Amino acid sequence: MEAVSAIEMRGISKAFGSIMANREVDLSVRWGEIHAILGENGAGKSTLVNMLSGIYRPDSGEIMIDGQVVEFASPASSIKNGIGMIHQHFKLVNVMTALENIMIGRRGGLLIRKKQWKQEIRDISDRYGLDIDPDKKVYNMSVGEKQTLEIIKVLHQGARILILDEPTAVLTPQEIRRLFQIVRNMKEQGCAIIIITHKLNEVMEISDRVTVLRQGQTVGTLTTADVQVGTLIERMVGKRLDLSIKRVDYPGERRPLLQVDGLTVRGQDQKIALEEINFDLYGGEILGIAGVAGSGQKEICETIAGLTRAEKGRIFFEGGNIIGKTPRDIIRLGIRMGFIPEDRLGMGLVGSMDIVHNIILKDYQNQPGIFLRRGPSQAKARTIVERLDIQTPGIHYPVKKLSGGNIQKVLLGREIDSDPKVLITAYPVRGLDIGASYKIYDLLNEQKYKGVGILFIGEDLDVLMSLCDRLMVFCAGRVAGTVDPREVSKEEIGWLMTGGKEQEPS
Amino acid sequence: MEGFLAAALVASIPLLIATIGEILTEKAGLLNLGVEGLMLLGAVMGFIAGYESGNPWAGLMGAFLAGCCGSLMFAILTISLRANQVVTGLTLTIFGAGFASFVGKDYIGLPVPALIRETFSPLALPVLSDIPLLGPVFFHQDVFIYGSYFLVIIICLYLYRTRFGLNLKAVGESAASADAAGVRISLYRYLHTVGGGGLCGLAGGYMSLVMMSVWVENVVAGRGWIAVALVIFAAWNPFKALGGAFLFGGLSILGFRMQSMGIHVSQYWIDMLPYAATILIIILSSRNNRKENQPPADLSVSYFREDR
Numbered sequence: 145m146e147a148v149s150a151i152e153m154r155g156i157s158k159a160f161g162s163i164m165a166n167r168e169v170d171l172s173v174r175w176g177e178i179h180a181i182l183g184e185n186g187a188g189k190s191t192l193v194n195m196l197s198g199i200y201r202p203d204s205g206e207i208m209i210d211g212q213v214v215e216f217a218s219p220a221s222s223i224k225n226g227i228g229m230i231h232q233h234f235k236l237v238n239v240m241t242a243l244e245n246i247m248i249g250r251r252g253g254l255l256i257r258k259k260q261w262k263q264e265i266r267d268i269s270d271r272y273g274l275d276i277d278p279d280k281k282v283y284n285m286s287v288g289e290k291q292t293l294e295i296i297k298v299l300h301q302g303a304r305i306l307i308l309d310e311p312t313a314v315l316t317p318q319e320i321r322r323l324f325q326i327v328r329n330m331k332e333q334g335c336a337i338i339i340i341t342h343k344l345n346e347v348m349e350i351s352d353r354v355t356v357l358r359q360g361q362t363v364g365t366l367t368t369a370d371v372q373v374g375t376l377i378e379r380m381v382g383k384r385l386d387l388s389i390k391r392v393d394y395p396g397e398r399r400p401l402l403q404v405d406g407l408t409v410r411g412q413d414q415k416i417a418l419e420e421i422n423f424d425l426y427g428g429e430i431l432g433i434a435g436v437a438g439s440g441q442k443e444i445c446e447t448i449a450g451l452t453r454a455e456k457g458r459i460f461f462e463g464g465n466i467i468g469k470t471p472r473d474i475i476r477l478g479i480r481m482g483f484i485p486e487d488r489l490g491m492g493l494v495g496s497m498d499i500v501h502n503i504i505l506k507d508y509q510n511q512p513g514i515f516l517r518r519g520p521s522q523a524k525a526r527t528i529v530e531r532l533d534i535q536t537p538g539i540h541y542p543v544k545k546l547s548g549g550n551i552q553k554v555l556l557g558r559e560i561d562s563d564p565k566v567l568i569t570a571y572p573v574r575g576l577d578i579g580a581s582y583k584i585y586d587l588l589n590e591q592k593y594k595g596v597g598i599l600f601i602g603e604d605l606d607v608l609m610s611l612c613d614r615l616m617v618f619c620a621g622r623v624a625g626t627v628d629p630r631e632v633s634k635e636e637i638g639w640l641m642t643g644g645k646e647q648e649p650s
Numbered sequence: 651m652e653g654f655l656a657a658a659l660v661a662s663i664p665l666l667i668a669t670i671g672e673i674l675t676e677k678a679g680l681l682n683l684g685v686e687g688l689m690l691l692g693a694v695m696g697f698i699a700g701y702e703s704g705n706p707w708a709g710l711m712g713a714f715l716a717g718c719c720g721s722l723m724f725a726i727l728t729i730s731l732r733a734n735q736v737v738t739g740l741t742l743t744i745f746g747a748g749f750a751s752f753v754g755k756d757y758i759g760l761p762v763p764a765l766i767r768e769t770f771s772p773l774a775l776p777v778l779s780d781i782p783l784l785g786p787v788f789f790h791q792d793v794f795i796y797g798s799y800f801l802v803i804i805i806c807l808y809l810y811r812t813r814f815g816l817n818l819k820a821v822g823e824s825a826a827s828a829d830a831a832g833v834r835i836s837l838y839r840y841l842h843t844v845g846g847g848g849l850c851g852l853a854g855g856y857m858s859l860v861m862m863s864v865w866v867e868n869v870v871a872g873r874g875w876i877a878v879a880l881v882i883f884a885a886w887n888p889f890k891a892l893g894g895a896f897l898f899g900g901l902s903i904l905g906f907r908m909q910s911m912g913i914h915v916s917q918y919w920i921d922m923l924p925y926a927a928t929i930l931i932i933i934l935s936s937r938n939n940r941k942e943n944q945p946p947a948d949l950s951v952s953y954f955r956e957d958r
Contacts, residue, residue: 199829200955218829223831231830248816249832250813250831252813254812256812297831301831
């Protein structure tokens, strides 16, 4: 028996200005299936599903839901057809409670009936194994909770087709495991699920079939059980890639560049965010920091960069204490920071300005006179674009209109270009595809080889363990241990992350 | 004392109505700085409608519709054409002032018809007006004031107890979220901007028809700007606007009272009071960090679905 597909998209094209985001794309998703859409940054994955959610309208092509040809004039009509979209950047109102967020835009009586809704939410939660406090405000929620809320929201809207746009990009390993369990539950209930991702191990783990997109076109749909990772990469990137991360050796002499001594810092909420942190960062090494999100990673970056005041302790750079110096002084000393926050654009770059002006932002104070010199910065922008292979219509194109990966390359490229002595980089590959991630690992290794001391704050333990020379594990604002990643197992590090005892550096 | 408070209440009513109108507008995510202009439009059109027809309700209706028309222009420019809201609002204020002077030229010094004055003369509510202090202040007033009590209650219920109020809040806080949930953003923005503008017009109409009861130039005299500040003072809550408006109403008539009591303070100092207090309030409320008291997050941000 040939069942009707949940989704049939045929010959879908969509252009933004002169850029073709989707060209004649086909997609077919069955009921009771987890379907992955795989592709690099800018391959057109988000564009494709945004046409399913009614945000964009296709220029040409046909969409069929459950055998019926449909046209979505707005998200409302997409919801009516049983499609629920979990956006990469959550569509939640921060000052509202979970319950209120679920109720937005819903039809029914004039008045708000909280009791009835709470019961309905509880029923859904029980059925799919979800958990949420309906009275909790969104601004108090963790990323994982927000995502759960989004899922409950679309389920409550009656969604039978669920689209998750890069759902794991900002989750911890534990949260990812929970999400996958939820997704499997939904599959058992007969829902159709689309997961957009560029993480291959996730595709292999969760999906039944996978559709690969490259440069806005469908490369093919494969049954996951029948394919090898290598095949997928080849389809996605268009060529074979070596997936091992190199650890280069620094030829010079090891000497400490940055010495952190007894550092204690309070966070924005006045709670202790870092307590008695001690470590040395050597030139020509990559020192990794691992830890559950919110263990003090942001505070250590900001304190070294001079953005947050230290309560207690000292930070020596080349023998002098830098605590109390202004961010500008610290930059002049050669300490550069690139912090990629969850929303990617929040720190370090001005979205509406182009690459040249974002470079001038850090350069202008070293220029003489009151007038800006664009010339050198333009040359610099061109070099960065070329060296890092940034996909942009030009160096005068607003940064926020670039894809996430390219934005991150601009940020990192600018910091590296200034020949820093210490480079602090937090989540530099957050949300990046394979090609771009490896480009960034190469860049870091290149800097290390030149003798730069690199503090690398990361999420992916596999990457941290193969890239870093030493790995410091943070747990609730303390250093739970410093280990040699060549000698410990992932489990041991995970144990430290969740509150193991202090261990001697090995 | 009672007399002063009763007069303060009368003076607070146009501030209150305009503030509520602006709250509705800002809740939808639009910053309409044209309140002053809308009040002037309402004042002059309300006066003309009332004067020519002799009917008080026609007067108020004229004021309301004039406010609606003014804010409809604002809505078309900012919602559909995505013009800058601050600039458009300021333009509306300038337009309203010019329009009121131009159209009202022939009416200067003319009094409102007797029927209107009678309709809006103070009316003691039975039982309630016998409550000591509160009775004479709040329940021995004109019918418009009683109506505005109801308005505050209805708007509060609307904002905090209905689905539409919830959707409206979502539109102002995060248009993209509301859109993804299927709320019709433009419809909500249009309705609340036009309705809110209508209330601003009504506030102006009350000033020309009831408070002054003759047509004078620039009858609104900066109250529109105070209303914009009161929105911040009230943290976008109509109920709090009630208290804020009463306070400012009192400040605005303090001068007359002090003169009649024989206390001589320079009129210029007295005139400064509401504005000085406004500055003070803006400073105080900027220290207020509770997330619930912040402006709607998408205030003055245009929304375009396919924007990236």
